[in-house]
Amino acid sequence: QVQLVESGGGLVQPGGSLRLSCTASGILFRLYAMDWYRQAPEKQRELVASIGSAGDTNYSDSVKGRFTISRDNAKNTVYLQMNILKPEDTAVYYCKARRRGNPREYWGQGTQVTVSS
Numbered sequence: 001q002v003q004l005v006e007s008g009g010g011l012v013q014p015g016g017s018l019r020l021s022c023t024a025s026g027i028l029f030r031l032y033a034m035d036w037y038r039q040a041p042e043k044q045r046e047l048v049a050s051i052g053s054a055g056d057t058n059y060s061d062s063v064k065g066r067f068t069i070s071r072d073n074a075k076n077t078v079y080l081q082m083n084i085l086k087p088e089d090t091a092v093y094y095c096k097a098r099r100r101g102n103p104r105e106y107w108g109q110g111t112q113v114t115v116s117s
Helices: none
Strands: 003-007 010-012 018-025 033-039 046-051 057-059 067-072 077-082 091-099 102-107 111-115
Touching: 003 091, 018 033, 018 091, 018 111, 033 067, 033 077, 046 067, 046 077, 057 067
Parallel strands: 010 111
Antiparallel strands: 003 018, 018 077, 033 046, 033 091, 046 057, 067 077, 091 102, 091 111
């Protein structure tokens, strides 16, 4: 059974930082690309950052320069370091695992991030 479990969300003031974690089980983690998505109330889910199995990264323009995605294959975990947080970063953050040639994609349950003073 595949499971992705996110953690690290919470309430933070504008300008603050948080680090999200997503730990996977039931998959050969090192072969999977990992994505972080977010969904704000009444908005569509959007891709925030991606990291390939080889460690290549991509970011949305809205977070470039503030967020950093990384992975630790020994721990089956992907991270999202979020700095200089803004109120518009408030959303539920989800991780997703995907692999080329495999139509199945796996999602975590989400973790709430709230940026507010």
